[in-house]
Amino acid sequence: MWLFGKKKKYFKRIEIAENLRKEGKLEEAINAYLDAFEDIINVKDYFNLACIYIDLKEYDKAIHIFEDIVNEIKNKNDAVLADVYFGLGLCHDNLCQKELAIENYESAIKYGYNNPDCYYFLAYLYDEEEKDKDSFETKRAIECLETAINIAPNYVYSYVCLGNIYARCEDNEKALKCFLKSLELDKDNVTNSNYNVAVTYDVLGKKEEALKYYLEELKAPNPFKAVYYNLGILYKDMKKYDESLQYYLKAIELDKEDFNAWYNLACLYALRNDFDNAFSCLTYIKYNKKKYLESTKTDDELVELRKDKRYEELFR
Numbered sequence: 001m002w003l004f005g006k007k008k009k010y011f012k013r014i015e016i017a018e019n020l021r022k023e024g025k026l027e028e029a030i031n032a033y034l035d036a037f038e039d040i041i042n043v044k045d046y047f048n049l050a051c052i053y054i055d056l057k058e059y060d061k062a063i064h065i066f067e068d069i070v071n072e073i074k075n076k077n078d079a080v081l082a083d084v085y086f087g088l089g090l091c092h093d094n095l096c097q098k099e100l101a102i103e104n105y106e107s108a109i110k111y112g113y114n115n116p117d118c119y120y121f122l123a124y125l126y127d128e129e130e131k132d133k134d135s136f137e138t139k140r141a142i143e144c145l146e147t148a149i150n151i152a153p154n155y156v157y158s159y160v161c162l163g164n165i166y167a168r169c170e171d172n173e174k175a176l177k178c179f180l181k182s183l184e185l186d187k188d189n190v191t192n193s194n195y196n197v198a199v200t201y202d203v204l205g206k207k208e209e210a211l212k213y214y215l216e217e218l219k220a221p222n223p224f225k226a227v228y229y230n231l232g233i234l235y236k237d238m239k240k241y242d243e244s245l246q247y248y249l250k251a252i253e254l255d256k257e258d259f260n261a262w263y264n265l266a267c268l269y270a271l272r273n274d275f276d277n278a279f280s281c282l283t284y285i286k287y288n289k290k291k292y293l294e295s296t297k298t299d300d301e302l303v304e305l306r307k308d309k310r311y312e313e314l315f316r
Contacts, residue, residue, distance in 0.1 A: 010040045018048075026052050043069055043080060050087060059091040066091070082111035086118050098125055116155050119148035123161060133169035141165060156185040156193075163196060167203075176200045192217065195224040202234065210234060225254055229261050236268055244268055259289040267301040279310050286314050 017032035033049045050065035066088045073080060089104035105122040123144035126137045133139075145162040148155060163178030179200055183193035198213035211234060217227045228251040235244035245268060251261040266281035285292045293314055296302050305311060 006039045010036050010042075014042075014045050017045075021048070021052060026056055043073060043077075047080070047083065047087070054087065054090060054094075057094070059095050063088060063091045078111045082108050082113035085111060086113050086115070089118070089121070093121060093125070098128070101125055114151060116148040116152040116158065119144040119151070120155070120158055120161065123148070123158075127161070127165055130168060133171070138165065138169065154185055156182050156191060159185070160191045160193070160196065163200075167196075167200060172200055172203050176204065189217070189220040192220070192224040194220065195227055198227070199230065202230065207234060207238060211238075225251070228254065229258065229264075232261065232264060232268070236264070236271070241268060241272055257288075259285055259292050263292050263295065266296075267299065270302050270305040273304070275305055275308055275310075278305055279308075279314075282314055 013032055013036035017029045017036060020026075020029035020032055030049065030052055033045065033052075036045065037049075046065055046069060050062040050069075053059070053062035053065070066084045069084050070081065070088075085104045085108035089101050089108060092098075092100035092104060102122065102125050105118055105125075108118050109122075123141040126141040126144065129137065131137045142162065142165060145158050145165070148158040149162070152158070159178045159182035163175045163182065166172070166175035166178060176197065179193060179196040182191055183197055186193045194213045194217035198210045198217060201207075201213065202210035211231075214227050214231050214234065217223050228247045232244045232248035232251060235241070235247065245265075248261050248265040248268060251258050252265065255261075262281050262285050266278045266285070269275070269278035269281065282293065282296065296306070296311075296314070
């Protein structure tokens with residue numbers, strides 16, 4: 001069928017706009033779309049213009065277009081509305097407008113949007129405040145992540161996020177299951193999955209398994225920094241003091257302001273009856289983060305150190 005007059009001119013301009021978009025010339029593409037819309041506006045093309053504004057982080061302009069589309073086709077085309085509401089959710093999410101983002105993501109789902117990203121982003125927003133396990137927000141976040149996994153079983157971040165929620169809710173067996181699955185999928189350890197598995201085994205009291213995965217984490221190009229501190233703790237609990245010392249010192253080398261590492265290093269020195277180095281660590285804490293000294297008053301690992309006359313001087 002031949003197109004004459006305005007329609008032919010419109011489709012020619014849209015073709016130009018789409019080619020410019022493919023070439024990454026987004027500003028020029030916008031101008032081409034706007035030229036085309038002088039006479040006719042097709043919803044699909046108008047939607048594509050909004051997506052360009054999202055790419056350019058001009059979220060208010062994208063929102064304006066999406067709201068125009070909603071007003072134009074409300075209750076007429078659920079598939080398009082689902083895409084539009086997801087777009088609105090994405091814009092409000094990027095503008096840190098949490099409630100509006102949630103509202104629009106939920107509307108996208110209501111109209112049949114079946115992309116795991118929508119459920120994942122929604123779960124992240126619901127869990128942002130890390131409420132207790134019986135709250136609506138936590139339950140809805142878990143529900144969204146389980147749906148995301150059903151849609152895309154290999155979407156690694158869904159398992160990581162779900163594992164983190166279960167860990168926070170102290171449902172550690174379920175957390176471990178999620179983290180082990182994320183490790184299976186995350187061959188390059190982008191999500192520090194070895195670390196997550198190690199911490200969960202540690203919490204479950206399975207020290208040898210925890211040690212195995214902490215050491216695996218260290219093989220990654222960019223291991224999670226907390227692994228050094230955690231290894232210090234783990235080796236100390238296993239009474240392997242030389243190894244513990246090595247990792248505490250590495251944790252402090254990476255972050256001189258890691259006062260948990262300084263404190264536990266002091267405890268380790270005390271357990272080795274090296275009170276001089278223990279007091280050196282505690283003196284550093286005294287002048288940089290004095291509140292940490294309060295724990296020394298009742299810490300079982302510092303019983304002998306508290307008998308030393310230098311201990312009282314820490315509080316002067």
